[in-house]
Amino acid sequence: MLGLIKFVQRVPGGSFVTYDVEHYGETQPFWIPDGTVMGTEERRNQSMIPPEYVYKTAKEFQWDIYGENVKLQKQIVNAFTVNFREFERQGRGLYIYSGTKGSGKTMLACCLCNEIIERYGISVKFISVPDFVELIKDKREGSREKTDSIYQTRLLVLDDIGAQTGKQEWIDNALFRLVDYRKREFLPTIFTSNSDAEKLKMDDRTVDRIVSISTDVKIPERSIRREKAAESNRMFIQGLLDAEKA
Template sequence: MLLKRRLSFAELPESLKDVTLETFTINAYENPKSKDTARKACEGIKYYLKNFNSLKTAGMGLYIHSNTKGSGKTRMAASVANHIMQNTTLQARFATSTRIITEIQSIWDDKTGTQSVSKLLNDLSRISVLIIDDFGTEIHKAWVEEKFYQIINERYINNLPTIFTSNCRLEQLKYDDRITNRIEEKTFQIAFPEESVNLPTIFTSNCRLEQLKYDDRITNRIEEKTFQIAFPEESVRKAIKRKNHEELIENITK
């Protein structure tokens, strides 16, 4: 029950609440180079988790990066958070960088005051383990940079681990050295594959697969990765209308 409450407080997306490193599959990637990169990433993260008790004392976190969206970075960060909460008494908190900024803006818009913003920043600065997802995708403004600096610097000073995912390598971030230097010092940089993980795709079509006018590059991949389900060759509306008509005739002739 306590673990369930901690997982709920972590605010992980529903689809990521049960993911683990053990269920992360390298075979989700098609490119051999991607598989190799994913394998090395898993090895690095396993080392981090195996030695977490000593590494957290120094405030060491992770910076998981890949320029490609959908490469599995968020899922891996959630797996790390779940592992930590299941194997330690530490509390984790998950938030996208955009959500952090949106929450700050909404507090300002509601005119709830500087005190509420300070509480939000303090909560993020003091949580045992913070996961910031999609770092670097938020709109870059001076005040945004300042708020992230407050969070990152406070965690840096207090040796609290932060796990980042990003579509940028560290040197590609548009933030100044105050932020990037602290991230570099307090994280292991883990490269993820430059390949989007294949996710299930559902197609509906008025054509059988062989009737599609696309070339074999497309149809072959659809054929390989889908179950083809045939539906009746009759409009539902027409079927209902026909059934109603038959029932009407039956009632008249009784």
């Protein structure tokens, strides 16, 4: 494990990769021929998982925090990591949803990505639907390849489906093409959403496909983000008061 990738220069036949190593700095560029098996770290770097979740593992996702019975959800999520090959064989993914912001949907999806990268060493990509829409619009060099890699990655997270604004036909079509492709190629996708799949305000054809290739994971309606923020605020104030007393 070399640390974070700082720079990749692609040339025919392979790439020169420069790493940024803690307490050392930038390395000399390493020659990595095409087709070389990628390391976990490199997969992670290429996954586009948001920085706050890059190193989160399934163990860090607290199920007991919701104070509700989440046994079924937990079982489905465990099955997904343990039997991922079977999910792949069926081209099946997950639909993680809850109407409440901060309830842990994105975090859970990222924990699952990390788990899959670790266990199976396959390509995983994360993109939010608004970013996917921007990417499709982007005509700059490299955006086409990025779009292709999202189509073809072995596991894709499409975060916040249904959050795309406006019912513009081209957006609907772009999402249809992506979801349809993943379904036809048996490539699992994890969707996260604020809405029940059946109630997504999208093209019916897309909704049908999402429903047919996903297993639902309902996250309880509780803003864990807000609860954690309130708790750390309380501890901060308590710390100040204790210091004053001392």
